[in-house]
Amino acid sequence: MDSEPRWNRDQAHQPDYPEHSGYAQAAESASYPAEDYYPEQSEQEAGKKDHRATAWEIIETILLALLIFLMVRGVVINFRVDGNSMEPTLSHSEMLVINRRAYTSFDLNSVLSALPGVTRQAEDRRYIFNPPQRGDIVVFTPPGSGSDPYIKRIIGLPGETVDIRDGSVWVNDMMLEENYVSSSTSWRGGNQSAIVIPEDEFFVLGDNRENSSDSRSFGTVPKDDIIGKSWVAYWPPGSIQVFPRPSYALE
Missing domain, CATH: 2.10.109.10 (Umud Fragment, subunit A)
Structure with missing residues (x-):
């Protein structure tokens, strides 16, 4: 007595497309990550991002150095x-x-006159240091x-x-x-x-x-x-x- 064929759950959900049909090709391509098909393009994109990040770091460093230089030159x-x-x-x-x-000095009364209700008096110059x-x-x-x-x-x-x-x-x-x-x-x-x-x-x-x-x-x-x-x-x-x-x- 012939036994019945064993039920395969995977086969039950696998559509039976013709071998050369568009559906079969789509199903086959969908089973692979897209980047596996274009490895060189992915590496190029990553390289471009690294170059952009490096360029921005250089620009930020230059701007920071320029700011520090201007601040120092303002003092000495x-x-x-x-x-x-x-x-x-x-x-x-x-x-x-x-x-x-x-x-460096400032007029104390000029500062106080900015407060509400304070009338500006004669100049009273004060030095921050000496x-x-x-x-x-x-x-x-x-x-x-x-x-x-x-x-x-x-x-x-x-x-x-x-x-x-x-x-x-x-x-x-x-x-x-x-x-x-x-x-x-x-x-x-x-x-x-x-x-x-x-x-x-x-x-x-x-x-x-x-x-x-x-x-x-x-x-x-x-x-x-x-x-x-x-x-x-x-x-x-x-x-x-x-x-x-x-x-x-x-x-």
Whole structure:
């Protein structure tokens, strides 16, 4: 007795398409992932994505570096000493870092007047750090000149009387002791007598008193003309130094 054919569940659900029919070809192709048919194209697409990602990373790095550069340049600049007017403290061709924000200030009353109900008062200028102080070495634009910036030391402050006699500088009739000066000081150029320093202006001198164009010839320097304060000398390597403010007996 012949046995009945065994029931095959897979065959029960398998449509019986002619071998060369479109349905058979569609069913056959549907059983394989599409990318198996185009491996080279998939690799090319992946490569393009990697290149795009790399390009964006490079662009982002450049933009970030540019932003950091601009931020740093907004705070510090480099400066090359030209000449020997600041010897022995600074020599010709030394490279310095100048802090442009050392004397940043703001009008307190202008800020307060922005509050509701506050009436604006007279200007009350405040410094975030410190105002220009005696002994600071500063870079500035010389008055009445379109030449390159100068570098000198602040000697007299607003409202003070500065005189030069007996080979020394006198401030408010008190002799200024300067251990960074190797020669005596005398009047040069225009001023030959004591002067009273105007408000928001400063009297500056080079440390090499016999070879310096400074406030003795061009007068006092307005605060707005000060570019920044010398922070550190970094070149040549043997000249690396910071610039602490000297102490004076009259203070």
